[in-house]
Amino acid sequence: MATLNGIDALIRDDFGPIRGRAIGVVCNQASIAKDLRHFLDHLLPLHRAGDLRIVAGFGPQHGIWGHTQDNMIEWEGYDDPRTGLRFHSLYGEHREPTDAMLAGIETLVVDIVDVGARYYTFIWTLALCMKACERLGIEVLVLDRVNPVGGAMVEGTVLDPAFASFVGLYPLPTRHGMTAGEIAGYLKAAFFPRCDLRVVPVEGWVREQCHDGTDLAWAMPSPNMPTVQTAMVYPGQCLLEATELSEGRGTTRPFEIFGAPYLDGWRLAEALNGLVLPGVWFRPYAFEPTFHKFAGQVCEGCHLHVTDRSTFEPVLTTVALLQEVVRQAGGAFAWKEPPYEYEYRLMPMDILAGNGWLRAAIDALAPLDGVRERMCEECVAFAPVRAASLIY
Numbered sequence: 001m002a003t004l005n006g007i008d009a010l011i012r013d014d015f016g017p018i019r020g021r022a023i024g025v026v027c028n029q030a031s032i033a034k035d036l037r038h039f040l041d042h043l044l045p046l047h048r049a050g051d052l053r054i055v056a057g058f059g060p061q062h063g064i065w066g067h068t069q070d071n072m073i074e075w076e077g078y079d080d081p082r083t084g085l086r087f088h089s090l091y092g093e094h095r096e097p098t099d100a101m102l103a104g105i106e107t108l109v110v111d112i113v114d115v116g117a118r119y120y121t122f123i124w125t126l127a128l129c130m131k132a133c134e135r136l137g138i139e140v141l142v143l144d145r146v147n148p149v150g151g152a153m154v155e156g157t158v159l160d161p162a163f164a165s166f167v168g169l170y171p172l173p174t175r176h177g178m179t180a181g182e183i184a185g186y187l188k189a190a191f192f193p194r195c196d197l198r199v200v201p202v203e204g205w206v207r208e209q210c211h212d213g214t215d216l217a218w219a220m221p222s223p224n225m226p227t228v229q230t231a232m233v234y235p236g237q238c239l240l241e242a243t244e245l246s247e248g249r250g251t252t253r254p255f256e257i258f259g260a261p262y263l264d265g266w267r268l269a270e271a272l273n274g275l276v277l278p279g280v281w282f283r284p285y286a287f288e289p290t291f292h293k294f295a296g297q298v299c300e301g302c303h304l305h306v307t308d309r310s311t312f313e314p315v316l317t318t319v320a321l322l323q324e325v326v327r328q329a330g331g332a333f334a335w336k337e338p339p340y341e342y343e344y345r346l347m348p349m350d351i352l353a354g355n356g357w358l359r360a361a362i363d364a365l366a367p368l369d370g371v372r373e374r375m376c377e378e379c380v381a382f383a384p385v386r387a388a389s390l391i392y
Helices: 005-014 039-049 122-136 178-188 228-242 265-276 315-332 348-353 356-365 369-387
Strands: 024-025 053-058 086-089 105-109 137-145 155-158 173-175 195-199 257-260 280-287 299-306
Touching: 005 137, 005 195, 024 086, 039 053, 039 137, 039 315, 053 155, 086 173, 086 257, 105 122, 122 137, 137 178, 155 228, 155 315, 155 348, 155 369, 173 315, 178 195, 178 228, 195 257, 228 299, 228 315, 228 348, 257 280, 257 315, 265 280, 265 299, 265 315, 315 356, 315 369, 356 369
Parallel strands: 024 053, 024 105, 053 086, 105 137, 137 195
Antiparallel strands: 155 173, 257 299, 280 299
16 A cells, blocks of 8 residues: 655645745655655745745754764754755754744644654654744644554653653653654643644554555665664664663664674673564674774674564663673673763663663663563553554
8 A cells, every 4th residue: 555654645735734824844854755855845846936935944953954973963053055945953052943943934844754762852853843833823734754663562661751851851652653743642732732733644554564564765864774674673772872882873784783892792692692582683793883982993792683573672672682781791881971962960871761760770680571561561551641642
């Protein structure tokens, strides 16, 4: 069955909801239609003909064109020479659009590619846009997209509001199993009730489908999200950003590859495969990052292969591998110290986990069954809130 993202439905319907409107556009380089053309390139002819007016473009983390590589890098607003549009950064000094940025906008159109994990900052850019638009009475139009890792499975911890940050502003499971449009609906119901929200839904998608089960092309939503396979492991492997382990940045398979110079990859793989974790196999792997952690040094670790997506538990898998690294590396393993995402008051692991207990469970080598049970309890408690916002 053919699948249409919200952008494709908008194009098919001749841009009806935004014709004659003054709009702002929140997008990045992955905001492409089914014909592989960028959203702005579809809009510019209408803008130049006076059928609508693009007041400004807004870019999330990594910029509108995905040109900044890593965390903690800001980019400034600028006038884009190709499009003639004013672009504003929503990652850096201003994460919530200011009144001045939104001046003259009647509808803020949001077309972002989420990857199904709470840490991915684009959904929190959406949240702060909704907050600002609610205050100013501006309509928010979300062009929905499929969840690349499917929308049926939910796993991990649910954010404790005491640990809120830009990798988790509001309660949500680590692997949330929702689309951006569904998350927008949840945010409106729970936090921004006066936000004038409209969602253009996906067509021809069922929750069990991953992105590569559709006929849609994959465009990298950020520099270290090259494939759907990367997105599958990311809900767990992003936790490695809170450690001194390499999460594979500086290689061609970030997050699928991990390690450090002090590890024995073969010993580590043997121990992890001995746990018989569902849907995954650890292959010993040596690599040399070209940048980021251990750049230019040979690391040993593993390449994480997902063998069965229907049973794979990404968060539990990463908890297991971190525990095994603690066992084998002893004092050589270390958690990163603050700051992380401009947050100085909390440990990076606690920010990503959305709580203080998961780091303690890893350090204490707590039984995995107990960790899984506690995560399941949190997800079950959140399930009615999630169910109320599901569209598909």
